[in-house]
Amino acid sequence: MDLYIYYRVHANNVDALRGRALSMQGSIARECGIVCELKRRPEEKDGRQTWMEVYHSVPDGFEATLGSALAQAGLAALIDGPRHTEIFVDVSSCA
Numbered sequence: 001m002d003l004y005i006y007y008r009v010h011a012n013n014v015d016a017l018r019g020r021a022l023s024m025q026g027s028i029a030r031e032c033g034i035v036c037e038l039k040r041r042p043e044e045k046d047g048r049q050t051w052m053e054v055y056h057s058v059p060d061g062f063e064a065t066l067g068s069a070l071a072q073a074g075l076a077a078l079i080d081g082p083r084h085t086e087i088f089v090d091v092s093s094c095a
């Protein structure tokens with residue numbers, strides 16, 4: 001299963017968020033052996049950007065690993081509002 005997590009970030013927090021998120025994802029990738037991505041929408045609205053973390057082929061129990069990494073990275077202080085998580089599986093897994 002893949003996780004897609006999106007949230008809003010004030011423009012003045014972008015640089016700090018980028019550094020912390022990339023560092024966090026690098027640690028997660030090494031620890032869990034998964035591919036992580038960090039993306040954002042190209043446009044900015046009302047001084048905010050929409051960002052997305054992607055985690056491919058996560059192992060069982062990954063949510064706990066991610067929760068711990070988020071707390072350690074201090075991302076919540078840089079995010080405007082809640083994080084929204086979407087879960088997708090490969091079509092062949094659903095058949």
